[in-house]
Amino acid sequence: CSAMAIHHLGETIDIHGGGLDLVFPHHENEVAQSESFTGKAPFARFWMHNGLLRMAGDKMSKSLGNLVNVRDALEEHSPDAIRLWMLSSHYRNPLLYDEEAITAQERAARRLRTAVCADSPAGPAKLDPAPFEADFIHAMDDDLNTPAALAGLFDLARDINRSRDAGLSVADAQATLRRLAGVLGLTLAEPLPKAGALSEDEIDALILERAALRARKRFDEADAIRARLAAQGVLLRDSPEGTTWSRT
Numbered sequence: 001c002s003a004m005a006i007h008h009l010g011e012t013i014d015i016h017g018g019g020l021d022l023v024f025p026h027h028e029n030e031v032a033q034s035e036s037f038t039g040k041a042p043f044a045r046f047w048m049h050n051g052l053l054r055m056a057g058d059k060m061s062k063s064l065g066n067l068v069n070v071r072d073a074l075e076e077h078s079p080d081a082i083r084l085w086m087l088s089s090h091y092r093n094p095l096l097y098d099e100e101a102i103t104a105q106e107r108a109a110r111r112l113r114t115a116v117c118a119d120s121p122a123g124p125a126k127l128d129p130a131p132f133e134a135d136f137i138h139a140m141d142d143d144l145n146t147p148a149a150l151a152g153l154f155d156l157a158r159d160i161n162r163s164r165d166a167g168l169s170v171a172d173a174q175a176t177l178r179r180l181a182g183v184l185g186l187t188l189a190e191p192l193p194k195a196g197a198l199s200e201d202e203i204d205a206l207i208l209e210r211a212a213l214r215a216r217k218r219f220d221e222a223d224a225i226r227a228r229l230a231a232q233g234v235l236l237r238d239s240p241e242g243t244t245w246s247r248t
Helices: 002-009 020-038 070-076 079-087 099-117 130-141 146-165 171-183 200-215 219-231
Strands: 013-019 044-050 053-055 234-239 242-247
Touching: 002 013, 002 020, 013 020, 020 044, 070 079, 070 099, 079 099, 079 146, 099 146, 099 171, 099 242, 130 146, 130 171, 146 171, 200 219, 200 234, 200 242, 219 234
Parallel strands: 013 044
Antiparallel strands: 234 242
């Protein structure tokens, strides 16, 4: 590692990463031999050691045969949910692979997506996103404190929804939320429908049918359509402007 780093990056480097299990003796030896060879210190200005991903108490590793590859995880969960699950823990902490915890992050991703995609009122008064961006930068400067950075994004999403309901323009705040989410690799895109899921035309037709039933005060039948859509992973949101939907 010393030879590769010095050859490709030079005699001193800015950031050196690796798993927590490599701190001793691997990285201590790497520092000792690199600094002895070059006569320059420090060998690396910043060390970023990540916690290990664990499965039922054991570390996830090829030798233990308990790997979950990314393709398999994406069969069950959206990319944003997986990223939110990983980012909700500090990178230095160990992380337990938990299907229920990742599923819960689907709801969190939907909260951010709803805040970004909702129509903004056009009034002159607006929500100022600058304090939220400052908090985000402060958190990321604090040893990549992604849990704190995410908390700030959800605070911004909450205030976007409240301000929009109060008639304030939230377009700038929505753009800021999307940009900061992008720093963390979040797309805030609608998850792809799973095999056998309702098409957009089928969903729109059911929403129209539900609206007609509600207009005739046949609320039990309208609620049955909402429940059917929910079972298919489609969330409805009613407002004075009409009904919108998103996939969960």
